Amino acid sequence: MSGRVIRIERVAPRDGLVEEPELTAKGYRLGDPRHGAKKHHAVNSVYVRSLDEAAELIARGFSLWMGAKGKRPSLVSPASLRILRAA
Numbered sequence: 001m002s003g004r005v006i007r008i009e010r011v012a013p014r015d016g017l018v019e020e021p022e023l024t025a026k027g028y029r030l031g032d033p034r035h036g037a038k039k040h041h042a043v044n045s046v047y048v049r050s051l052d053e054a055a056e057l058i059a060r061g062f063s064l065w066m067g068a069k070g071k072r073p074s075l076v077s078p079a080s081l082r083i084l085r086a087a
Contacts, residue, residue, distance in 0.1 A: 003085035005051040008058070010066050011080050017068035019076075021054060028054045031063040031075050039063060040075045055083045 010019045022029050026047040031039035038044055046062065048054050058064060058078045067073030 003087060005055045005083055006086050007084040008051055008054060008064065009082050009084065010076055011082050014068070014071065014074070017071060019066040019068045019071075021051070022065040022067050022073045029065040029073075030054060030057050031065070033061040033063070058083065 008021050013019045024047065027049045028047065028051065030046045030048065032044050032046050033039060035041070035044040045065075046057065048057065054064060058081055061078055063075045063077050064081060065073045066076045
């Protein structure tokens with residue numbers, strides 16, 4: 001995979017909404033797969049500053065928190081994400 005990541009999107013968004021990666025003051029929030037069923041807990045979150053870093057972790061099995069206006073963010077598995085890169 002080459003090229004800078006320009007967007008990470010959910011393959012099947014909830015209710016047809018446009019969901020975006022959750023960006024917090026610490027960066028983009030991901031769930032560490034080493035914590036299994038508890039990867040959604042805040043203490044097990046991993047934060048990165050760029051979409052490129054997020055894409056690297058997604059390729060290693062990390063899940064990404066995604067949200068839409070008016071909807072609470074949800075943890076999305078790597079299989080349900082599509083990474084778009086610049087040509």
